[in-house]
Amino acid sequence: GRVVALIPAAGMGTRLGLPVPKAFVMLRERTLLQRSVSAALASGVVDQVVVIVPADLAAQIDAEYADRPEVTVTVGGAERSDSVRAGLAASGPDTELVLVHDAARALTPPALFADVVHALRDGARAVIPGLPVADTLKRVDTAETVLATPDRSELRAVGTPQGFTAELLRHAHSGGGDATDDAGLVEALGVPVQVVPGDPLAFKITTPFDLRMARLLLDES
Numbered sequence: 291g292r293v294v295a296l297i298p299a300a301g302m303g304t305r306l307g308l309p310v311p312k313a314f315v316m317l318r319e320r321t322l323l324q325r326s327v328s329a330a331l332a333s334g335v336v337d338q339v340v341v342i343v344p345a346d347l348a349a350q351i352d353a354e355y356a357d358r359p360e361v362t363v364t365v366g367g368a369e370r371s372d373s374v375r376a377g378l379a380a381s382g383p384d385t386e387l388v389l390v391h392d393a394a395r396a397l398t399p400p401a402l403f404a405d406v407v408h409a410l411r412d413g414a415r416a417v418i419p420g421l422p423v424a425d426t427l428k429r430v431d432t433a434e435t436v437l438a439t440p441d442r443s444e445l446r447a448v449g450t451p452q453g454f455t456a457e458l459l460r461h462a463h464s465g466g467g468d469a470t471d472d473a474g475l476v477e478a479l480g481v482p483v484q485v486v487p488g489d490p491l492a493f494k495i496t497t498p499f500d501l502r503m504a505r506l507l508l509d510e511s
């Protein structure tokens with residue numbers, strides 16, 4: 291069956307504080323989105339990439355990928371989940387597996403896409419990359435008073451690409467609803483979500499500090 295990678299790139303990226311939407315910020319001559327699309331295709335496990343962009347950029351990005359039949363461009367929505375739903379609607383009906391990958395995770399190694407697909411082929415219905423957390427995490431109330439210290443050994447920092455059977459992801463998104471990640475919607479259905487080892491290079495570029503880190507990492511290679 292076909293494997294489709296949805297790449298939501300329709301966010302404004304206000305935390306980055308730049309005039310262009312985050313996915314269109316340049317990282318050494320290529321945008322975050324261009325790097326994410328290339329990584330998905332370079333993995334060798336993805337048949338189609340659906341890029342989900344802000345309405346005012348759709349024509350331009352569509353033209354950019356006009357000579358790439360494996361790349362489809364569609365318009366996103368107000369919340370990340372709306373953008374994922376738009377991507378699902380643009381995926382072919384013969385889609386077996388869906389990966390959802392933030393455009394903002396621009397340095398993700400192609401092998402991570404393959405790891406997630408392999409775990410799905412081994413029988414998992416939902417797979418997410420996760421890393422142990424280095425910091426101790428605290429739960430706080432609105433006054434920043436500490437409520438609890440969860441056991442760090444039980445925690446994982448998770449990212450994307452998150453992989454699902456197409457049927458499960460469509461079902462998880464059918465009730466509308468929002469979640470910071472797609473796995474959260476699947477968990478709410480009571481379906482097991484499997485964590486596979488992540489890669490620190492798949493970090494999400496969110497703040498100006500993250501952008502500096504990404505540029506320094508590229509200078510190194």
Ligand code: C5P
Pocket residue numbers: 297298299300301302303312313342366367368369370371373374392393394395494496
């Ligand atoms: O804002 P955040 O970093 O959580 O966004 C994660 C990814 O989801 C980004 O690649 C962003 O462009 C995308 N997104 C989207 N549509 C939205 C909000 C975020 O495609 N409405």
